[in-house]
Amino acid sequence: MSELSHNLMGNSPEISAKAFSNIQTLIYKIAGINLTTAKKSLVVGRLSKRLRKLKLPSFEAYYDLLISNQEGVGQEVQLFVDLLTTNETYFFREQLHFDFLVDKVIPLFKDAGPNSAPLSVWSAASSSGEEGYTLCMLLAEHLGIDNGWRILGSDISATILADAKAAIYNEQRVRLVPASYRHKYLLKGTGSQKGYVAVVPELKRHIKFDSFNLVEGPVRKELFDVIFCRNVMIYFDHDTKNKVINRLIKCLKPGGYLISGRSESLHSLTHDLTTVVPSIYQKKG
Ligand SMILES: C[S@@+](CC[C@H](N)C(=O)[O-])C[C@H]1O[C@@H](n2cnc3c(N)ncnc32)[C@H](O)[C@@H]1O
DSSP: OHHHHHHHTTTOOOOOOOOHHHHHHHHHHHOOOOOOOOGGGHHHHHHHHHHHHHHHHHHHHHHHTTTTTTTTTHHHHHHHHHHSSSSOOOOTOSSSHHIIIIIIIIIHHHSEEEEEOEEEEEETOOOOHHHHHHHHHHHHHHTTTTTTTEEEESSOHHHHHHHHHHTTTEGGGTTTTTTTHHHHHHEEEOOOGGEEEOOOHHHHTTTTEEEOSSSSSSOOSSSSEEEEEOOGGSOOOOHHHHHEEEHHTTEEEEEEEEETTTTTOTTSSSSOOEEEETTTEOOOO
């Protein structure tokens, strides 16, 4: 049976060493993602559906398409990136960071005068928005819903950003949201929406979602008081982490905080941050 007939029947085709290596290089170049050989079956699993959809006989043919100048190929490249990113996230993930925000950062903005800049936070690998909306809930609770605080959520994946903007989640994703917050900030779905919740519009108006590649392109112009960049650096190698951290530092106000995932150490990277506690860092100044 040919590879094509395998594809049409829904079976995953084999990936040659050369095709895997080309895909490794391409995703590294675009997104900084370091796919080890251990990820081969994951790559096959995630990309096979594109081969089937496009009726392509092999991963070589898919790769050739991705690097071609054919019209509309940019959209396929975006899908390729979307499929190879891991978007696992949930509300109130890694509580330690939110406690730090509430105990150490928010108080600095509570009694600020009318001329001081409101708190700004960037969720720099936002995935489907759970981290950003968790921040919204905490700032609404502790600074007030009418205070001018603002959140930016960004991600490289267009598909996941569309989910973030929609702000509709299944119950599993909100399991750690305190009951009192659920009542105030989440609307329970009924009928065909049963089992889902939606974020209230009053919170949504404080957050903006935008596409941003941590690795490439110009850094953002605005400066933030706090940047969350959590559970994405695990996919990067040492050089990429260094690059990403130093790009993010440029977007932090002096004295601002950078927060990484608990399992992501900035140890051994070259940067100008002071460690507050592991995974929470402060820019000097
Ligand atoms: C596992 S999620 C982390 C979500 C959230 N920060 C958390 O801790 O729960 C990782 C996210 O990083 C995004 N990502 C991967 N490479 C990226 C890049 N080069 N630039 C921006 N986002 C990237 C992925 O699309 C994915 O949504």
